[in-house]
Amino acid sequence: MEEKICLACLATDKKLKNNYCTKCIRELFNGITPNPLNFDKVEFTKKRAELSPRMSISGVQDKISLAFEKKDLTPTAINGKYILKPITKGVGQIENEKDIVANEHLSMLISKNIFKIPTASCALIKFSDGELAYLTKRFDYDDEKLKYDQEDFAGILEVSPSTHGENYKYDACNYLDCAKMIKKHVSSNIVAIEDFFKRIILNYLICNSDAHLKNFSLYSKANSNEYFLTPNYDLLNTRFHINEKYGDMALELLEDYTSTYKAYGYYTYDDFETFAKYIDLPKIRFDKIIQLIKDSYPQVEELINKSFLSSKAKEFYKNSYKERMERLKI
Template sequence: MPLKSKCYACLKETNNLKNNYCPKCISELFDNTVPNKLTFDRKEFINKRAEMSDKMSISGVQDKISLAFDSSKNLIPTAKNGKYILKPIPIHDNALNLEDIPANEHLSMLISKEIFKINTAHCGIVEFSDGELAYITKRFDYDSDGKKYDQEDFASLMNITPSTHGKDYKYDASDYLGCSRLIKNFVASHKITVEDFFKRVLLNYLIANGDAHLKNFSLYSKPNSNEYTLTPNYDLLNTRYHINEKYGDMALSLIEDYYTPTFEVVGYYTYADFVYFAKLIELPQIRVEKIFKLANESLDKIEKKVINSFLSDNAKEFYLNTYKQRLELINYIMKDS
């Protein structure tokens, strides 16, 4: 399938493309500026990243850099006031299938946004000057006037740091139940937000994202406002494809030190675990069933999205098979449970 017929952001096929993007995505992702191909390659990216590492405000361990448009509609690296974050194929000795990571994140974000209807950061695929693909996402922590939102990740809100909880603090210091309680403490409309959070946790399980840790969930408030809500979803990935071990089921436990009888037998989270988790966070059963219905009706749409993604053929097969396996697990009901 010719790449030129596929929008590099939404993956929809159309003849109405400008520099690889459809009009809707040019509006949503690039604020109506049609971007040119990047004027630098990954090697230059790495050099620029090293030069700017002490000046940039974006965090995280993956190679990334802030971008902004110049007067010629080129996206260029910038140390401050960047509106975009660029992530290329990373340099990571311990990960597998590195070349698929940008497409993996892009696909996972689209599934969150378009199929599960979760508020999700706008994103797409861009080309380096040599044609190599990279992942790009639009920053959501600035308003239209350039004022920065007050944003804190869950680790910060819980006062959890390496010095208080060790090097694996992002994974070991809390559970998803604790995250839900944090939402109730900080968010006025917490009932809606807790349901949103439940859906995000379930999605991460379905796509085998084992990196949905405390720093990959955040609350933010607009400038001159004290009302906090969940930020758009971000940093989604099928980690199982890149880390060849059981790590990848969940970054955090649903409920620390408690497992349902079904889990004790099966060894994985199933329907019973998510229902019990929902009960503890006071999510009505009727809402839980609606979310499960959405997940069960998603498979055909997921398959189409995976097939049309930028993943390699092996990655497409793995991604889809993993999703099907997880879908079977969340529908598993032990007869005596």
């Protein structure tokens, strides 16, 4: 059966070439239509094992670097400009793992299309046996293949297992600490602070409780000292896959809990309003973001419906998003 939906933007009204629309082929593959993947997940796993000692991408999820040459995306140990993440099986206490790939893709599209946050380019892609995987284009190279100078917030805030123990990515700092670093290092920090605030409230709405210090980074282009927030990456409704034992978010918003937090036991509108004040996000901008969340829910729901999530996952995503909106009094 021929697919009628673009596996990158989920548009249903476009002409497709190998599952992608022209706009997405331009954005993801510089205008060159990729051939379908010529390997399946079994071969992926084999390649992954072969290449892993030389892989430079960190993280626990199974992933592989891909090069794009002569219309083919092929596993590589060096200079891969794409990352391929398949459905991960049997890792820890992960539930509903079949939905992980579609969950990440949907969460990234909400960031990009609804919240208008600079977001890493990504798509779904089929293995040769038809199983879907998540594909993302690396953003730390420019068109001339010069690598950007990138540092995550664990590095920027100088925290590590030796300073704060194994859980340092979660325990060492809060989002206010990160915002202070943005003000210090990013020259266009008025824009960056608003962007950062949107990322934090988005993570709250989509129930991503894994937005830890290493999932935010600053980078500068080659031969430049000017730092920017990198595009948004690694977004997922984690609640659907992990039985959460900890807080609602990976990091706390502030040094201390507000009185409303103490009363409710979770973050509400007041916490985000206080957070906005502390990071110097003007009230008018804060109000605009709250209005955007309110106005855009039908589009969020439309994207969820179009996504490749199972119907159980779609229901969960919608309900958890609406629950968070209620907490924010939206």
